[in-house]
Amino acid sequence: MRKDTTSTIKRAERFQIILIGEGILVGGIGGLVVLLYRMCLEYAGKWLNMILEYARQSPIRIAAWFLILIAMAWLVGKLVNYEPMISGSGIPQLEGEMVGKLEQKWWKVLPAKFAGGFLCLLGGLALGREGPSIQLGAMVGKGISRGMDRGKTEERFLLTCGASAGLSAAFHAPLAGVMFSLEEVHKNFSVSVLLSVMTASLTADFLSSTVLGIDSVFQFDIVKAL
Known part of the structure; x- marks a missing residue:
């Protein structure tokens, strides 16, 4: 569309x-996607414990579980072949896109990263939520940018907003989302980017807190004197 x-x-x-308005939009949709991803990972962890408890009771069940693991590994391999950008944490891919070295297809990364993370955790692999959540949030920002026909400069703002929203929703850490996205993703500072990123981060944290409560993600007690 031509603009005069x-x-x-x-x-x-x-x-x-x-x-600011776009930050609210990216924070809301990106926060919702990451919230669903976080809930799926939690269910995957619970289901894995239930499966292992069930399988350990019989050698036949253990063998059947190994066959299922092979099938899941095949599926994850197919997902990586379908979209190679989902491999790893996702943060290097985002940084590469921010400097113009990579081009991610947001409509492929979102479902493939979501499904791949769920299958990997269900299979018992070590999987953190930070990198995937940042990549998922950023791809939401890119999708919104493409849908609204924004330019490259503004798209980088929305990628940064999405990364901030993803980290905020994943850990109930809106300030960490702002600091990370400015320092590690955008690598630049201005009033415009600060306002939009803070808006996206707070929106995503509000959604996450509303659904899952305000308890901290990492909880531990010091039961003995140091």
Whole structure:
């Protein structure tokens, strides 16, 4: 869609307000996606314990579980072949895209990363939620940017917003999401990016806290004197 000079100037005058609105949108959708991903990982961990408890009672069940693991490994391999950008944590891929070295297909990364993470954790592999949540949130931001026909500069803002929202929703850590996305992802600072990133992070944290409560993710007690 062609944009004349007058509309471009008017948009530039209210660019910060537009970014705040887009931050709320990215934070809401990205936070919801990461929240669902987080819940799926929690269920995968619980189901894995139940499966192992059931399988250990019989050698036949153990053999059957190994066959299922092989099938799951085959599925994960197919997902990586379908979209190679889902391998690893996802943060290097995002950083590569921010500097213009990589191009991720958001509509492929989102479902493949989601399904791959669930299958890996269900299979008993060690899997953190930080990198995948950041990549998922960023891909939501990219999808919104492409859907609204934004330019490359504004798309980088929305990628940063999505990364911040992903980390915030994953750990109930809105401030950490802001600091990480500015320092590690965007690698630049301005009032515009700060406002949009803070808006996205707080929106995602609000959704996560509303659904899962405000308890901290990592809980431990010091029962003896240090």
